[in-house]
Structures are given as C-alpha cells and as structure tokens.
Amino acid sequence: MPFEFRLIYDGAHDGATNMARDEAISRAVSAGQQLPTLRLYDWQPPTISLGQSQRIDSVDEARCRADGIGIVRRPTGGLAILHADELTYSVSLPITHPIAEGDVMTSYRRIAEAIMGALRLLGVPGVSANRVAKENRAKGPVCFEAPSDYEVVGAGRKLVGSAQWRRTDGVLQHGSLPLRGDIARICAYLRDAPSPEQVRAHAATLQDVLGQLVSWDTAAAAYRRAFAEALDIRFVVGALTADELRCAEELRATKYANDEWTRRR
Numbered sequence: 001m002p003f004e005f006r007l008i009y010d011g012a013h014d015g016a017t018n019m020a021r022d023e024a025i026s027r028a029v030s031a032g033q034q035l036p037t038l039r040l041y042d043w044q045p046p047t048i049s050l051g052q053s054q055r056i057d058s059v060d061e062a063r064c065r066a067d068g069i070g071i072v073r074r075p076t077g078g079l080a081i082l083h084a085d086e087l088t089y090s091v092s093l094p095i096t097h098p099i100a101e102g103d104v105m106t107s108y109r110r111i112a113e114a115i116m117g118a119l120r121l122l123g124v125p126g127v128s129a130n131r132v133a134k135e136n137r138a139k140g141p142v143c144f145e146a147p148s149d150y151e152v153v154g155a156g157r158k159l160v161g162s163a164q165w166r167r168t169d170g171v172l173q174h175g176s177l178p179l180r181g182d183i184a185r186i187c188a189y190l191r192d193a194p195s196p197e198q199v200r201a202h203a204a205t206l207q208d209v210l211g212q213l214v215s216w217d218t219a220a221a222a223y224r225r226a227f228a229e230a231l232d233i234r235f236v237v238g239a240l241t242a243d244e245l246r247c248a249e250e251l252r253a254t255k256y257a258n259d260e261w262t263r264r265r
Contacts, residue, residue: 015047015072030170046084076163082186090174117226
C-alpha cells in the first residue's frame with residue numbers, strides 16, 4: 001500500500017524563511033501532527049547557505065551585501081551552496097518511517113533513487129549516485145566542487161547537492177538542483193574557493209547537461225512523479241498549516257535570521 005505524503009509547492013522565499021519552514025515542517029511531521037512531507041521551493045533573493053558547522057569567515061560578506069546575496073546557516077551539514085535559479089526539495093519524515101530506516105547513508109540512498117528518477121524523466125544521461133573515494137571529495141568550501149557519497153551525478157558532473165539532519169524523532173533532508181546560470185558563480189563570494197574552472201569541470205546546471213532551459217514547474221513535476229514511483233508514495237497536495245507558519249515565524253526570528261545562529265562558527 002502506498003505511503004501517504006503531503007506535497008507542498010511553496011514558491012520563493014528568503015533564506016531564513018526557507019530554513020525556518022523546513023524545520024517547522026520537520027517538527028510537525030516528527031510529532032505526528034502532519035503527514036510525511038515533500039516541499040518544493042525556490043529562493044529570493046539569491047542566498048548562500050552554509051552547512052551547520054561551516055565557518056562564517058569562509059564567506060566574503062561585503063561582496064554578498066554589495067550584490068544583494070543573502071547568507072543563511074542551514075540546520076543540516078555540508079558545504080556552501082549559492083541558491084539561485086534552482087529547484088530545492090526537502091523531505092520531512094518521522095524517524096520510524098520505512099524511508100528513514102537505517103543510518104544516514106541508507107536513507108540517503110533511498111531518496112537518491114527518487115532524485116535520479118526525476119533527472120532521467122527530464123532526459124539527463126548517465127545518471128548515478130555512488131560512494132566517492134576520499135581523494136575525490138571536495139577540498140574547499142563549495143558544495144558543488146565535488147559529489148559526496150550518493151549525491152546525484154549526470155553526464156559525468158554533479159547535479160544535485162543534498163544534506164540530511166537526523167534527530168531522535170525525525171529526519172530532514174533537503175537539496176538543490178541548479179536549473180540554469182553559472183554553477184561557479186559562488187566562487188566570487190567565498191574566501192579560499194576553488195577556481196571557477198575547477199567547479200565547472202565537476203558540476204553543472206540542468207541547462208548545461210541538456211542544452212536547453214527546463215522550467216521550475218517542469219522540474220517540480222518530474223520530482224513529484226519520480227518520488228511517487230521510486231518510493232511508492234501517494235501525494236496529497238497541501239500547504240503549511242497555521243501552526244507550522246507560526247512555528248516558522250518564531251524560528252526565523254530567533255534562529256535563522258539571527259546573527260547569533262548565523263555567526264555561531
């Protein structure tokens with residue numbers, strides 16, 4: 001029997017709002033107040049998100065301010081991503097859900113199967129998600145410099161960057177699929193970043209690998225279909241509840257838009 005999930009098409013928000021909404025949804029799902037949830041969204045303005053343990057001094061804050069680039073710290077680990085012109089997904093699960101069973105890598109691989117299915121539906125060749133040798137991992141602060149274990153690669157280059165947060169009661173995983181633009185533009189906003197040429201050699205946007213622009217709506221439809229097929233899900237389209245929105249506003253004010261959280265490292 002298919003798993004019942006809530007599907008939220010959530011539009012574009014600033015970085016602090018996006019991270020607050022992901023956590024608010026995850027809390028509600030983990031508490032059994034809402035169905036497991038797939039949220040699909042975008043970012044406005046463009047924003048650099050840092051992994052939970054990444055140092056704030058890796059970012060050129062003055063350059064970001066000058067160019068209107070936001071900065072937010074994620075609740076998940078990993079390296080910096082410049083969120084612009086992309087489809088972002090988040091999956092919220094109670095820790096007891098079958099998709100969350102096992103360790104981080106086991107559940108990560110399950111979700112990677114759905115993401116790979118979406119890319120195949122969109123026509124991406126050579127889609128895979130495998131373990132990565134230590135010597136091939138990213139050496140600098142940029143998430144898209146190189147894939148991590150079971151991150152999705154297409155046409156020989158990294159296409160989707162993801163990170164997961166496991167708690168005693170729930171799992172939150174989110175990640176980004178760049179649709180267009182220069183995958184290396186983040187290098188201008190980070191200190192000690194790899195060269196743009198190095199990033200472009202190992203990562204790409206969807207437009208790069210397909211040679212044509214794919215709209216957000218088309219990519220979102222592929223994610224919906226692939227998640228349903230790969231993970232045996234029946235979706236119910238919904239929205240954040242009033243309680244989730246209140247929780248998100250509180251998290252935004254006290255955590256994600258708060259300098260104490262952003263500058264914690």
